[in-house]
Amino acid sequence: MIIQYLKPILLFIPLAVIQLVIVPLISISNIxxxxxxxxxxxxxxxxxxxxxxILGFILGFLLDIISGGLTGAFMFSFTLSAFVVGYFYGENKIDINISSYFLLFILFVCGSINSFLYAVISNSYSNVSLFFMMLEEGILPGLYTALFGLPIVIFHPKEGM
Amino acid sequence: MRKFLRRFVSDYKEYILLIFLSVISLTILAQNEKPAAKHLKTFALGNFAVINEIINSIVSILKSDESRDDLRNENAHLMLELNRLRKYKAENEELRSMIALKDTSKYPLIPVKIISKLVTKSQGNFIVNRGSNNEIRKGMPVINNKGLVGLIMDVTENYSVVQNLYNSNLSIAVTLQRINVNGILNYDGKNLIIKDVPTTYDVQIGDIIETSDFSSIFPPSIPIGIVSKKESNVLGLLHNLKVEPFVNIFAANNLFILKIIPSKQINQLEMNLIK
Structure with a gap:
């Protein structure tokens, strides 16, 4: 069980460094x-x-404490959005989900939910309209996140497809 | 009953797990300012920032540093201005001594470099490469050559977290320089705004915003930005002022921390306001 979670946690460390050091360089007006x-x-x-x-919960907690942000915000948004991603899971659909462009759709929808939830929790002084929040703090980061899923679709080995 | 419960848990385990983990997340969210949470965060931040700093030093070699170019440009301007100011200095010192005015403009500056950024629309945070070992304390203001950048919110031995202007949790007491009107500057997730300024005040687009005399966290007269837009509310009695900051927060790389330790009691009151 622990070993099962070890691989994503080990991958988390370099990705978190990239997220905090390199991703800000390619952000477009804070998106x-x-x-x-x-x-x-x-x-x-x-x-x-x-x-x-569970993975969303653990990695959200880790990202919260190393990023200097609001502890619990990523935890909550990752937990909920990973739960939504889980609806796309199927034992017979693993390859279809990961190796096809459908992955980008999943990343876009669930990434938007994740960004929107994070914004709602962390923006304590919000007079911003719900539409603006959904667009700028949900859909646009979701689109950008989906774009970064492209290498997985291209390079993930396509078994039995 | 037991069978029913077992079946219930088995059928709805995903939902039970989701509710359980969500409740824990929200509880932790509510406990953010508790010492135990702070201690854990400080420990994790201090250790992970070491990796970030190493990677950042490699990345900074590869990327063109906008703020360095800005500083070079600024340097040339400053050289020209220096000569003019030297003349003014002599005159100023003479006048100051005459009225026995205490020179309040000299604050020690600690240069820092941003090693990582948390980029979201509502949580503008930087981690910088100096901490309590360099006498940095929570609540110290952070500036660069253009003006105010933010405030130190967390400090570890070698690293600090800066809450920048684009953080919805940061509220700053400000003054409109020309007409001396006070207000509170906030980030609403979209713009920096000063809310509820009476329309009877003659606020104009382009008016300079600076830190207020009433703030005990920030020293007075640090430039923040200019009024870029006025919006009246429904009744037309109050204005919301949109502020364009002088500092390009997204391009900032090298900052200074003003080594000011404010009055503990007032500071605590203001930090509570920020929370």
Missing amino acids: APNLIFILIAYFTLKQGQVYGT
Whole structure:
């Protein structure tokens, strides 16, 4: 069980460094892709909803404490969005989900939910309209995140497809 | 009953798990300012920032440093201005001594470099490469050559977390320089705004915003930005002022921390306001 979670946690460390050091350089007016969410979504689609929900919770906690942000915000948003990703999981659909462009759709939808939830929790002084929040803090980061899922679709070995 | 419960848990385990983990997340969110949570965060941050700093030093070799170019440009301007100011200095010192005015403009500056950024629309945070070993304390203001950048919110031995202007949790007491009107500057997730300024005040687009005399966290008269837009509320009695900051927060790389330790009691009151 622990070993099952060890691989994503080990992958989390370099990805978190990239997320905090390199991703800010490619952000467009504070809209940035979330590489940690891609990691969570990938493993959720491989291992299932329960696994993904727990993984989202653990990695969210780790990202919260190393990023200097609001502790609990990523934890909550990753847990919920990984749960939603889990709905796309199917034992017979693992390859279809990960190796096809459908992965980008999953990353876009669930990445948008993740960014939106994070914004709602962390923005304590919000007079911003719900539409603006959904667009700028949900859909646009979701799109950017989905774009970064492209290498997985291209380079992931396509077994039995 | 036991069988029913077992079946219930088995059928709805995903939902039970989700609710359980969500409740824990929200509880931790509510406990953010508790010492135990702070201690854990400080420990993790201090250790992980070492890796970030190493990677950042490699990355900074590869990327063109916008703020360095800005500093070079600024340097040339400053050289020209220096000569003019030397003349003014002599005159100023003479006048100051005449009215026995205490020179309040000299604060020690600690240069820092940003090693990582948390980029989201509502949580503008930097981690910088100096900490309590360099006498940095929570609540110290952070500036660069253009103006105010933010505030130190967490400190470890070698690293600190800076809450920048684009953080919805940061509220700053500000003054409109020209008409001396006070207000509170906040980030609403979209813009920096000063809310509820009476329309009877003659606020104009382009008016300079600076830190207020009333703030005990920030020294007075640190430039923040200019008024870029005025929006009246429904009744037309109050304005919301949109502020364009002088500092390009996204391009910032090298910052200074003003080594000011404010009055503990007032500071605590203001930090509570920020929370």
